[in-house]
Amino acid sequence: MGEDSSSGQFGSGLAVDRPVLLTGALGQLGLALQALCPADQPLRAFSRSQLDIADHSSVAATFSQVKPLLVIYAAAYTAVDRAESEPEAAHRANVLGPQVLAEQCAAHGARLIHVSTDFVFDGRANRPYGTDAPTAPLGVYGLTKLQGEDAVAACLDDHVILRTGWVYSHRGSNFFQTMLRLHCERELLKVVVDQVGTPTRAESLAWAIWQFAHRPALQGVYHWSDSGVCSWYDFAVAIGQFAVREGLIARAAEVQPINAEEYPTPAARPHYSVLDKKKTWEALGAGARHWQEELALAIASAHADQHSSDVRAPIEAPIEEQHG
Numbered sequence: 211m212g213e214d215s216s217s218g219q220f221g222s223g224l225a226v227d228r229p230v231l232l233t234g235a236l237g238q239l240g241l242a243l244q245a246l247c248p249a250d251q252p253l254r255a256f257s258r259s260q261l262d263i264a265d266h267s268s269v270a271a272t273f274s275q276v277k278p279l280l281v282i283y284a285a286a287y288t289a290v291d292r293a294e295s296e297p298e299a300a301h302r303a304n305v306l307g308p309q310v311l312a313e314q315c316a317a318h319g320a321r322l323i324h325v326s327t328d329f330v331f332d333g334r335a336n337r338p339y340g341t342d343a344p345t346a347p348l349g350v351y352g353l354t355k356l357q358g359e360d361a362v363a364a365c366l367d368d369h370v371i372l373r374t375g376w377v378y379s380h381r382g383s384n385f386f387q388t389m390l391r392l393h394c395e396r397e398l399l400k401v402v403v404d405q406v407g408t409p410t411r412a413e414s415l416a417w418a419i420w421q422f423a424h425r426p427a428l429q430g431v432y433h434w435s436d437s438g439v440c441s442w443y444d445f446a447v448a449i450g451q452f453a454v455r456e457g458l459i460a461r462a463a464e465v466q467p468i469n470a471e472e473y474p475t476p477a478a479r480p481h482y483s484v485l486d487k488k489k490t491w492e493a494l495g496a497g498a499r500h501w502q503e504e505l506a507l508a509i510a511s512a513h514a515d516q517h518s519s520d521v522r523a524p525i526e527a528p529i530e531e532q533h534g
């Protein structure tokens with residue numbers, strides 16, 4: 211990455227007379243976007259309780275009041291397995307919500323940065339997915355996210371669709387937090403080895419989004435994740451090793467690789483979901499850090515939080531809630 215993703219400093223200026231409107235403010239990406247917001251950038255951040263993106267009249271009233279120049283969609287239904295039994299809820303947040311936001315952006319002359327997922331692909335490829343690769347989601351979550359992309363493109367020209375994958379942070383519920391907890395609690399962890407992708411620290415994604423915010427000429431579909439490739443097994447091993455090295459946990463559990471078929475989940479997941487980021491790196495003039503470098507930063511942030519409170523926040527996510 212060209213600049214320090216933890217500094218929040220940017221050289222170029224986004225027009226500051228109209229604010230950026232952020233949805234999903236309390237999600238892991240929403241929090242990272244707020245943490246990295248340039249100091250001189252007016253930002254109005256709305257959590258779900260403050261703004262339900264699928265509620266047309268609330269969204270219309272908020273747009274009339276805020277008059278945003280740019281809207282960032284960081285709100286979504288992200289429970290990949292639960293989506294199989296709650297397709298209406300997934301559709302509401304992942305399809306209806308983006309459609310309502312895009313319609314309001316069109317009506318108010320605002321740009322939309324929409325965040326989507328590697329789960330729009332079926333994972334049968336054996337080389338990184340380009341932005342024009344055929345989509346074929348395997349489950350409800352991926353399908354609704356793809357339909358959300360289509361809804362945005364149908365309503366609004368001035369948009370960016372940024373696909374990412376395996377998002378985690380030192381805050382919130384995610385694979386990273388779950389693994390930290392399980393390394394402490396268990397002697398042995400069994401983690402899937404035949405699903406390969408790239409972890410993305412929420413702060414790295416937030417950095418990329420602010421870069422797009424500062425380049426209003428960019429439109430269309432882009433991909434962003436951290437650099438490199440790994441399996442969930444590799445990621446779980448690295449989390450344990452890095453956390454011990456940093457002194458965040460006393461010892462790491464033994465991690466045993468298993469195949470996805472030994473760990474059945476309600477939603478099928480792509481076996482391969484590495485994204486080709488070349489187009490984005492050229493557009494931004496900067497690439498992403500390797501996932502292990504970002505992991506080291508996440509471990510350091512978790513350590514800093516632990517020391518500031520002396521008590522680690524409870525980690526609630528069940529192991530099967532690997533988000534998309």
Ligand SMILES: NC(=O)c1ccc[n+]([C@@H]2O[C@H](COP(=O)([O-])OP(=O)(O)OC[C@H]3O[C@@H](n4cnc5c(N)ncnc54)[C@H](OP(=O)(O)O)[C@@H]3O)[C@@H](O)[C@H]2O)c1
Binds near residue numbers: 263374
């Ligand atoms: N997590 C991943 O691994 C991953 C991978 C690829 C792409 N993505 C995409 O990245 C984006 C950010 O994901 P994330 O990991 O930050 O998700 P997250 O931590 O689950 O946050 C999503 C936020 O959206 C809120 N939300 C849900 N429905 C809403 C609605 N109708 N109106 C307003 N807010 C609503 C949620 O509120 P509640 O908590 O109250 O429900 C939550 O605060 C999403 O577009 C997601 O699809 C994520």
